[in-house]
Amino acid sequence: MTTSDPAERYFTAISAALGGLDIFLRDDRSPLYRHDLVARVMAEYIVRLENSFSSWKNRLGFMDAFKISRAESGYPVFQNVLELENDRRQADKRLAAIPEPEVLRAEMADFILRHRAMPDALRKSMAERLYLEQVSSGQVFAxxxxxxxxxxxxxxxxxxxxxxxxxxxxxxxxxxxxxxxxxxxxxxxxxxxxxxxxxxxxxxxxxxxxxxxxxxxxxxxxxxxxxxxxxxxxxLSPATIAGNLDKDFDQLHPKQLRRVVLGPFYSAGITEHNSTVADVLAKVRRVENAWLLTWTIQEVFSKAETPARRGLFSSQPAREEFHINTDDLEAARQGVSNYERHALIPHEAYQVLYAAGEAQKIFAGYKVHIISNGQVISDV
Structure with missing residues (x-):
């Protein structure tokens, strides 16, 4: 694949975005680092996402099917996730049917010398083997x-x-x-x-x-x-999930539920869910910098607990009263106590957005974090 190939451009951009997010999570000046537990948990799932994308890229070496949600999330469609999980479960069985890498290399070299051509079938077998070895580790986003x-x-x-x-x-x-x-x-x-x-x-x-x-x-x-x-x-809103947890388990008392929605993701020439962003990112010179990653942190917490009641004829377990911020219409719509929207973007892309006069409109309501020379610049 070359950088003119849409798949290569996409994988280059998402790899850079996830790498940038990992830098952000580990930077002691970033907002999430102050909540060290949140940052550590998120870092674990970023590794899983990175492994998934690396696996999908390897899978293209022997399979042509790969679709992303171009008009909505910017992530691969769910079918790709299901196939990855299915391949993980069958990896050992399938690996047993494919020759070892050194055997494949020897056969490829022999084929090239004898036929003066590329051994496509052997090359695909090697690509499949590398893919299955990677997914068999289990550290993918299932x-x-x-x-x-x-x-x-x-x-x-x-x-x-x-x-x-x-x-x-x-x-x-x-x-x-x-x-x-x-x-x-x-x-x-x-x-x-x-x-x-x-x-x-x-x-x-x-x-x-x-x-x-x-x-x-x-x-x-x-x-x-x-x-x-x-x-x-x-x-399901965070308040609904927390409420269901409270109702389904009499002995468990949810005091806080946090959900991090990783996306949408925007990539020049690939995603279509925001024409303004797409048009501006298309002007970014380097492919690895022509992206924008957003995420939302939603939180609901208990403001009080109704004590358990025990009587002769009926009893009621302790129940939580969750705070929904009705003063904020968006918080009420999301079913949360509070929320934060974040955007991560390379310095080069941000400069293009700023020069086009679009930065303020696009990032309204977002906390913006810029990746520059391996460092995070926040609150711009």
Whole structure:
């Protein structure tokens, strides 16, 4: 592929964008770095996305089918994500049927010497082998990525353990990667007895090898996995997801739910979801700088908890009251307590937008971050 090839231009641009986002996440001057846990979680999923795009690029060496959501998200369509996951599961079986790399290289060299031509079939076998070896690692962005507990503490006011859990999904309708983080208190008697010491603090004699796959509470872990998978759609507001979690688990009390919507992504000559952005990015000289990546951080938190009621004839478990910022129409529409919109753009592209007089209109309501010489410049 050459830079004139649309696929090569797209992969070059998205690789640069994800690399820039990784720089932003790790920069101690960036806004997200102040929330170190958020930055660390996001960095993990950025690696998965980078591996996915690298795999898709390798897949083009033996398969021609690859589609992106040009008019909406700018990401690959969901079918590509499903195929990647299916190939990951079948990788070992398929690899067993393909000769080892050194065997393929020897056969390719022999073919070239004897026929004075490129061995297309062998070349495709080599490309497929490299692709399958990469996806077999499992570190790609799957349709759904199971929850993981990464932090445990105790709320001194309630005496309950607190978990910080994250998971992710690639939404099939919006074609967008979504990352979720939840802060949840657990009032299960067995967990409280095991994790909370007599001093009201975390019982340090109980080993917790963080991160833990799934919810830390083993009795609820499978149910929580199922819940997360069924409640990760982009069409569900954070308030709806948090409310469903509160209703479905009497012993779990969601205090905060954060969702990061990674996109849309804009690439010159490829995406079509904003004609103004497309026209301006087309004027950027270097392909690796002709992109714009946006993301939205949505958050809903509990403002109060209605205490449990126990009576002779009926009982009611504790329930959360979630704050929705009705003073902000957009926050109310999104079903969140607050939200932030961010945009990441190379310095060269930002200069072109600014010179065209479009920067202020395009970035209205966004926190803008510019990548320049491997550094992040924010709040421009």
């Amino acid at each position: 349709p759904f990525i199971l929850p993981k507990t990464i932090r445990v503490s105790v709320n001194p006011k309630t005496g309950r353990p607190i978990y910080v859990v994250h998971w992710a999904a690639f939404d099939g309708s919006a074609n967008l990667p979504l990352v979720y983080m939840a802060t949840v208190e657990d009032s299960s008697d067995n967990v409280v007895r095991a994790l909370v010491g007599k001093d009201g603090k975390l019982n340090e004699s109980v080993p917790i090898p963080l991160p833990v796959e799934g919810l830390l509470n083993p009795d609820l872990a499978h149910r929580f996995d199922d819940f997360a998978e069924k409640n990760s759609a982009y069409t």
